[in-house]
Amino acid sequence: MSQGLNKYVDEYQNLHIQAKILGQGGQGIVFRTKDPDLAIKLVTDESGTPVTDAKSLERYSKRFKRVRLLPLPENLNISVPAALLQNNAGYVMQLLSDMVPFSHFWLDGKSAEDIIPADIPEWLSGMPDSEAKKIIHYYRTGGLRRRLHALYKCASLLARLHGNSMIYGDISPNNIFISQGIEDSSVWLIDADNIRFEITSGGSVVYTPKYGAPELVQNKDCGRPSSDCHAFAVVAFYLLSLIHPFIGKKVDGTDEGDWADQENGEEDIEDCAYAGLFPWVDDKNDDSNSSDSGLPRSLLLTEKLTALFEDTFSKGRTSSLLRPTIYHWPEALAQAADMTIMCSGCSMNYYYDFIHPETEDHNCPYCKTPRPQVLIFESYRWNGADKSLGQPSWRYVREISQDTDLTIPRRVLDEFEIVDSDIAEVLISSSDNGILIKKSDHGNVELSVASGSQPQQEFQKLSSQIKIDHMTPDTHFWMFAQLNSPRLVKCMIGAGKR
Template sequence: MSQRFIDEYQNVHIQDKVLGQGGQGVVFRTKDPDLAIKLVTDEGGNPVTDEESVERYSKRFKRVRRLPIPVGINIALPAVVLKNNAGYVMQLLSEMVPFSNFWLDGKSAEKIGPDDIPRWLSAMPEHEAKSIVHYYRTGGLRRRLHALYKCASLLARLHGNGMVYGDISPNNIFISEGLDDSVVWLIDADNIRFEITAGGSVVYTPKYGAPELVQGKDGGRPSSDCHAFAVVAFYLLSLIHPFVGKKVDGTDEGDWADEGNDGEDIEDKAYAGLFPWVDDQDNDSNSSGSGLPRSLLLTEKLITLFEGTFGPGRTSPLLRPTIYHWPKALAQAADMTVTCPGCSMNYYYDFIHPETEGHNCPYCKTQRPQVLILESYRWNGADKPLNSPCWRYVREFLQGSELTIPRRVFDDFTMLDSDTVEMHISLSDKGILVKKSEQGKADLSVAVESSQQSDFQKIYSQMKIDWVTPDIQFWMFAHLKSPRLVKCMISGGGK
């Protein structure tokens, strides 16, 4: 029989499946699909039920509700506290799963049989091959980048209001279960507070805590959140922890006795930030060749952010990039990925395969599919030259497909509305159909000739463009906060 919990208003909640469990507590769904419960647990993993502790935690949870947390932010805050347990009820959308589902676990591995492992992975050890199959089955690089961008946006809004989340980990970040949706929520919000430089309880999840927290040198700041987020991001994208290199995984041929190993657990030292990170440009003593190749996963901007966080930022928190740098860099990266029709992996559209010297998949060598490439330029007037594109948006563009084009292509990037759909572009044997979205706010015009000086026709609802040649290009002019000229090209494939 499922356990029943009573909240402060005498409502009864019946326990359902566990969503996540950590050192501080357990989170599970209730029979109400949109409600979940967080239970505080002791060191032995048992629910805290003594009256004094329940009262202390209840005051803490109610204090979180009084914080100036931004309106409309996707954070599952304590709604009501429980009566006889240290815990609370929170809203959580149905059909959401934790970020930890992005990693292969036992249940996921059982669902991948020998016939599910493609030929291009056949030479790999079985577990590694299954990890990559699970990687693309759960949305691949593109979905991970987009999910991280949404998570970073939530943290940026918190930090902008002077607060620290405190315990970032894959079990506290949730995403829509369906691959076609990427709504992201933060749970376990009872650790949200204002910055604490000293004193107070230090909260972090093992493997993700910032070095200054693990070493007991600080009480938690926005920079601590930035470290934990970067660990989640690197681990999620590459499949390896940024500090588990050859010093930790047993591939280091050096003599530990010569390096002053005092018997302390090697992994603990790594997670405490006492070793260089695996891709340190100045110190390869803890490097790693494991995981997916970072050259296929990270743009120059993302490399810079990871290097700043795990390089100088490992020992000097003030040198870490702030969270405000992450959302745009992650969204830009996600928007430049294509999905291989051969193996379902994602990669960056401009990748040139060293063997074929063409646009082929780096994993299975399949030719890149036909894509639509949108290059967005700031428009400063007809007499001013165009600088480098301020945004690129690339997607597979096949017969019968319809693409939704987000606002960030046509305007300055903002965390609140960059995903808003401005227009739809579809392709058929009759041509290209450009259609304004119901949510769209931009004034849009289209010129079909290749010259920028062509006459632009305003789009009131939709417009059809004849597809004469496979390499057709057209221009769009958009005006929201600042004008944009968008070059639209179809590349690859055939009519």
């Protein structure tokens, strides 16, 4: 069977026709095929030409077959080679039809063209159109909450991979995919041919420019789990704040110093930044490369996330051993996502307990709209009636209005686990008549419910559903959950005004 410019035959004689390009980089190109659930990774040379010579085909074939033999964890969302291509270095992989790369979170030319002057709201009218469009695109693509949740899912995948002694090797926005629908947040990793066991010497060094760990860019190492952690943290910070963690005033032209006298030539400044030779933009001890660009980090990052970024990009910049492992990230990101609410005025997300410095009340930090009414779940570890509840182990907050439907995930009712913390355990519907609590068809929790101001109220076991009469900010109800670790959950209304 002959092969045209956009037709590829795999090792099982299946014909694949090229469709939309999903991403392109130094290692190759990824594109969809006419089959909506299949994609192809095609290896290209430095000029972008597909690799077809016999010697390279044999080398890449061995590499792709090795990946297929790796003991990857079950049900891990990583698109591995399903079939190798004939006459081209590349392979066919599964990729669900409704997925897009993380790079779609950044404003591109087409998305910018789709935002017309009339789309720019009054609260953004004081900034240049180019910057206003970035923020519009930010909330149109799900805002802070969706980004935090997507990063939590990605970190969970990497944690499972690292937990099986493997590294991913080339983390970048083009290699992480997410469901296109705003309400869905399934995350997959593609470009799996770089996955391998950790090696301390030998082998090829692979990374995407701007995301490679300093030790890789400086050719001091060959890639470890800590290298993955740096790349992930760069993606996360860039995704949340809209600026690269190492592109500050030393690099963007806003530094007042004379860089012509510096050891590094001006043409090398960005390369030096990406190599980790400069402090990061929010370094607490060195502001020589600071930046006021991007979204305010105080509105984006919790205390835990701030510490993780600081440790990764400060101490971890010069010593990979001092970086937080990937296991620290999933819980911190999930906790942050669960405390965000959406502003009814501007559609931006912010943390529910934010106090606006001008109003000294719960107002949106972007447009000053009063906080919407929210439902707050505070989950406590239950150690017995004679023990103090202490501090909540988890908070889950969502804005509510008439006819609101909420899904309460397992992490609110049990210890956080990276594999199943997203499972829907409880469904809650809010209306003028009260709140209806239903057990999810997929849930395993044993749940009891009581209404009243004290947890000593009589609990009623939830078999199917229970209705709580109309609630006000002065009333609340309790849920007692038993899975692996008992939880007492306080559920209350948070008004827009303190």
